[in-house]
Amino acid sequence: MSKALIAVNAGSATLKFRAYTPDGRNLLARGMVDRFGMDDSTLQLDVGSRHVRLQLAGNSRDEAIGAVLNLLADQSLQPLAVAHRVVHGGEHYHAPVVLTAEVLDDLAALIPLAPLHQPVSLAVMSAFARLDPQLTQIACFDTAFHANQPTIATRFGIARHWHDAGIRRYGFHGLSYAAIARHLPELGLADARVVVLHLGSGASACALQAGQSVASSMGFSAVDGLMMGSRPGNLDPEVVLYWMEHEGMDVAAVRQELYKKSGLLGVSGGLSADMRVLLTSRDEAAREAVELFCYRAAREVASLATAMRGLDAIIFTAGIGEHSPEVRSRILKQLAWLGFDADLAANLSHATRLTTANSARHAYVIATDEEGEMAREASALLAGQVEL
Numbered sequence: 001m002s003k004a005l006i007a008v009n010a011g012s013a014t015l016k017f018r019a020y021t022p023d024g025r026n027l028l029a030r031g032m033v034d035r036f037g038m039d040d041s042t043l044q045l046d047v048g049s050r051h052v053r054l055q056l057a058g059n060s061r062d063e064a065i066g067a068v069l070n071l072l073a074d075q076s077l078q079p080l081a082v083a084h085r086v087v088h089g090g091e092h093y094h095a096p097v098v099l100t101a102e103v104l105d106d107l108a109a110l111i112p113l114a115p116l117h118q119p120v121s122l123a124v125m126s127a128f129a130r131l132d133p134q135l136t137q138i139a140c141f142d143t144a145f146h147a148n149q150p151t152i153a154t155r156f157g158i159a160r161h162w163h164d165a166g167i168r169r170y171g172f173h174g175l176s177y178a179a180i181a182r183h184l185p186e187l188g189l190a191d192a193r194v195v196v197l198h199l200g201s202g203a204s205a206c207a208l209q210a211g212q213s214v215a216s217s218m219g220f221s222a223v224d225g226l227m228m229g230s231r232p233g234n235l236d237p238e239v240v241l242y243w244m245e246h247e248g249m250d251v252a253a254v255r256q257e258l259y260k261k262s263g264l265l266g267v268s269g270g271l272s273a274d275m276r277v278l279l280t281s282r283d284e285a286a287r288e289a290v291e292l293f294c295y296r297a298a299r300e301v302a303s304l305a306t307a308m309r310g311l312d313a314i315i316f317t318a319g320i321g322e323h324s325p326e327v328r329s330r331i332l333k334q335l336a337w338l339g340f341d342a343d344l345a346a347n348l349s350h351a352t353r354l355t356t357a358n359s360a361r362h363a364y365v366i367a368t369d370e371e372g373e374m375a376r377e378a379s380a381l382l383a384g385q386v387e388l
């Protein structure tokens, strides 16, 4: 048996996981539970050139996690510790922590700030604890990377006491931005002003100045900012009041509308939240959903550039950013006035640099690595605490 650090990224429908050497540097296995905690969920694992795919017998999260642990044991991988992506660390968690009863209580208190993400992470932690109460578990926070933003970037224009009570912008996808920041020196951008577009089913943008987060598009929750797969991004708050006052929608219905029925899905008239489906559709509403997604992302780049008083480069990442030349090219076209001269061939071939040699500013695509970032954080935290 070799000891492995497991990094877990629990979403509403999938549980992605990777196993690393205890120093967090080498990938040993990667896998995913699809339709996590639902009927007919499947488990996939890749270890080297071996690929295993299982239909799970039960439909509970415990059963799925039990199957993950069994499958890792079959491959002679024994979890040394498990690191979880936790979307919200609130005002106090700015670094990874080992889970204790007190930490779990604090994370549960943050559920109202991340109502769709936080409960799933907590449920996954409990499931691991039930299966192996001795297992060291660690929380790695999406908000932590943004903790040192200047106060001006974190304030809403509301009464000061609300800010003091924690109603402020936090920013999310921080593990992804931290992973991208590691690549800046090799692109010659170590000291540059860079906007990173994390375009996945959740989407956000972040202003990185010399590798530090100075502003981001997501705010108090992961609903704000760019339009996403099924979330609207920026929305006039009066729309919510209108729904409640005139449409009889209660809090649960509004939340469902904001997290599950808006974004690409809503604008495409219910066709799909998946960019791949919309890009191949001939439907007019699907076309407009894609156009709005790109338009809003491009607008946010200019806004974040203003926060840095300048812009040297942009970087695309995450599912859509890494894989869709069409979306990248539309965003670059909207930003052409800023001096981005797209290189069509480079974009189609997913080359790292997407702009021509003479472009005044450059755009790049870099694969994100949230799980790798968690493994590094967890390994650093555990050094000296457990035998690695």
Ligand SMILES: Nc1ncnc2c1ncn2[C@@H]1O[C@H](COP(=O)(O)OP(=O)(O)O)[C@@H](O)[C@H]1O
Binding pocket: 011, 199, 200, 201, 202, 229, 273, 274, 275, 276, 279, 318, 319, 320, 323, 324
């Ligand atoms: N080839 C592609 N073209 C366009 N979009 C893609 C492609 N591959 C993946 N995607 C998009 O990426 C999204 C998932 O991105 P990902 O970063 O994995 O999101 P999350 O982690 O939030 O689930 C999918 O919903 C899909 O729309």
Ligand SMILES: CC(=O)OP(=O)(O)O
Binding pocket: 011, 087, 142, 172, 173, 200, 201, 202, 203, 222
């Ligand atoms: C913060 C967030 O929106 O996460 P995800 O993209 O995983 O939904």
Ligand SMILES: [Mg+2]
Binding pocket: 200, 201, 202
């Ligand atoms: Mg994601």
